[in-house]
Amino acid sequence: MTEPLLVADRIVAGYEPGLAIVKEASVSVAGGEIVVVLGPNGAGKSTFIKAIAGLVPKFSGSVTLAGRPIGDTPAHRMVAQGLAFVPQTENVFALMTIDDNLKLAGGALPGIDVRGRIDELYAFFPDLARQRRLLAGRLSGGQRQMLAVARALIVSPAVLMLDEPSAGLSPKLVEMVFEQLAAIRRTGVAILLVEQNARAALSIADRALILVEGHNAHEGPAATLADDPVVAALYLGGNRAARPGATP
């Protein structure tokens, strides 16, 4: 297996001292890999990814990026370390144009060619390019999510982390967002996402982790978990994933 880029090891985290929501959860992601964190409501998935991003206090455990410890880095410095996070909500400025949203995101790191990078991203997200002067608040849910992802990518992060990128989207838009994530993975970025939409996420992920009550309950290749009858019955709504050639 490729050497992992991001490693979060035995993370214990929560919002109040002494009250752990995440209880020794671990995950790793290699460059060019998509890893999805699944699990029941309230299992601590969002808390886990936010703790890795430095947005929720960690009580113990370590986070390393390419072998460098980054666990004590404050959230606003994570971008400079190569780790970008797309929150579930309020991830774009609704009253600013697409172009201004991207320019503002580019200001997060001094020394990057913001205009050049925006043009590269417009080539990658043609829908955004076409509507560059539109206010972000007027975009569809899927396009707004694409803009949030583009904002995160402007600094060319090594790791892209997303908290439920498909939340509130129609199945068609979920497919569009996930196809775009698969395309981003092909550029070598490591992608870690939390999802409720387990089936769709497993169809693009390489590996998956099922978090239950704050710790790793199941993990493995996405296709293996999707096909596991116990995992399917408990966490994926009962049926096995439809695979080409699979026996119904």
Ligand SMILES: Nc1ncnc2c1ncn2[C@@H]1O[C@H](COP(=O)(O)OP(=O)(O)OP(=O)(O)O)[C@@H](O)[C@H]1O
């Ligand atoms: N800001 C907060 N302050 C205090 N407790 C919180 C906060 N956010 C979440 N929690 C609590 O942490 C627990 C885990 O929540 P979390 O959002 O991490 O779960 P989740 O697995 O992502 O759930 P879901 O799939 O429903 O989004 C819940 O009991 C929740 O009430």
